[in-house]
Amino acid sequence: MVRYKSRYLLCELCVSDQSSLQLLDERAVFTAVKGAVSWAHGDYGAALCSVSFAVKYLNAHTGVVFLRCRKSHYRLLWSALPFITSVESRGQRVPCFFNCLHVGGTIRTCQKFLIRYNTQQLLRMLRHCHSEAERLEVRKAVLSCSVKSLGKEEEEEDEDGCGDEEEWGES
Amino acid sequence: MAVFIDLNISYTADKKRLQNIIETAAHLGYSTVAINHVVDFQQKKQEIGKPQCISDLFEQFPIVQGKSRPIKVLNRLTVVVSEASHFRTTNEVKLYDIVAVFPKTEKLFHAACMTYDVDIICIAVTEKQPFFFKRPPVNGAIERGVFFEISYVAAIKDSTMRRYTISNAHSLMETSKGKNVIVSSGAEKPLELRGPYDIANLGLLFGLSEGDAKAAVSTNCRAALLHGETRKTALGIIHTVKKPQPTAKRQEEEEEEGPAVKRAKTEAM
Structure with missing residues (x-):
């Protein structure tokens, strides 16, 4: 086929x-x-x-x-x-x-790449944190995303988490 | 992963905008950018000034995407030559990291390829090329290690400009066969930059092969940079740097030491 x-x-x-x-x-x-x-x-x-x-x-x-x-x-x-x-x-x-x-x-390889890319972005954005409290807050936000949705949606949620960080990091 | 370089970011007096552009370039994955100062002697009151100090721009340079190093920023001078007297190697020129010329006539193009001490020759993108590229000067330039530059910002902005850019690029490729070509942005706004892989792909429209197109944003640019460095140093072999302030310190030390020795002498006596 x-x-x-x-x-x-x-x-x-x-x-x-x-x-x-x-x-x-x-x-x-x-x-x-x-x-x-x-x-x-x-x-x-x-x-x-x-x-x-x-x-x-x-x-x-x-x-x-x-x-x-x-x-x-x-x-x-x-x-x-x-x-x-x-x-x-x-x-x-x-x-x-x-x-x-x-x-x-395939769309799967792209998704894998995107997850890796987003974790990289998160590390880049963490540099912009001014204090330890901010950093902890980010970590908490990311954890809350991934724990909430186990299984299939986990990866997608992870992305969203990073997205929020990006906006937040620049502000 | 190759190192991507963009050798043409238009200089604006607006510091904020310049910072914005450089931040965007770092986000896109360029590890080196050059700020382009254009001097056109046909307009009045033009002279080659000193380049802007780069460390003034940022306190902390933005980190390049996918790397852990901060972005490197250089100064570049572009002289628009419409008469032979316009381009002279003066001390001001030597302050810039890269020197480019934009020849307006065929004679000057020939001179730029064969004799001028430059790194980059710009190709017209906003108008129809006024002359044909002939084999001897182009081959001479390739042999000397001088690069031809195509800037893509005009192609993005306007449809007719795009036609000129693509047709001029193709006529250059016919003679140079894709060797020694650089594709750079010429961006004035952050939204006019494009990612390096997109540009490598855009090179296909300009008649470059896949390998040449990628080289046009990475290795060729690096070669042009190194060519620029040879002008500052003695052919890249020896490089002299002024030491910041050793004399003042040494004098102080000598002053302190001097009396001590005398004292020792007097004691001995």
């Missing part, structure tokens, strides 16, 4: 203002990426990339996005991503850019 080979692009949406990430939804990202592809590669590129193209996941806290497309044309899609300057959502333009973190063959 032969399956269709896909590529999953794990991207990070970088915005200047963290709170504007809440405005985004999957549809907005979908149209933005599709528009960028047709802008950069014309009708031909848009047609090739639209085969099985989907936004699989969007985390509105951290701005992490999973994009899926066929293995044969993922470079077309990827080379169009740098040209995105803003995402339009609910009548508002959110200026942002896509930063591709990882490209994987």
